[in-house]
Amino acid sequence: AQRVTQPEKLLSVFKGAPVELKCNYSYSGSPELFWYVQYSRQRLQLLLRHISRESIKGFTADLNKGETSFHLKKPFAQEEDSAMYYCALIPGTYKYIFGTGTRLKVLA
């Protein structure tokens, strides 16, 4: 079965602390994985894609095929990082599968 699992509904960290948002996937093929973010009162938008191996707003995510994970990390959290984060898997060209999301709260 094709599935994306985000085990934490809510993650609270203090400003300046490291952040790791967990994402595990289930897919038999070669996965395409992404992180989307939804800030308060804004549209859901793409944050980063695994194939780019990029760092966006200080966030990085590494695909670990052995552990079937794609965790999102940031070394030092900022208050403006508070948002809802969704991990997404694309098993085919057009179908997107989203996880249940993790709400990140960065405390001052």
Added chain:
Amino acid sequence: DGGITQSPKYLFRKEGQNVTLSCEQNLNHDAMYWYRQDPGQGLRLIYYSQIVNDFQKGDIAEGYSVSREKKESFPLTVTSAQKNPTAFYLCASKVPRAPGELFFGEGSRLTVL
């Protein structure tokens, strides 16, 4: 400015009534999507359309219907057959030549009284 416009933003309906949510895009994107967003359940795919006059059921299509008569428009009808229609509905389009990128609208919140 290019984008996706969803209307209405808020909608109330009585049980047993059908309601249609509008989604219009001026991005010239071919593929469009409808997702339902519920707390704790994330985004679940209702329908998607790759091109005009073509659409496919997603994971939770029961009780919903769509049409794609024009490239710019992908309306979603929530029928009385949908058992639990109160939710936040998101429309999106696929950004061409940008792997994995969907452009989302601001959403429509439907409340059934």
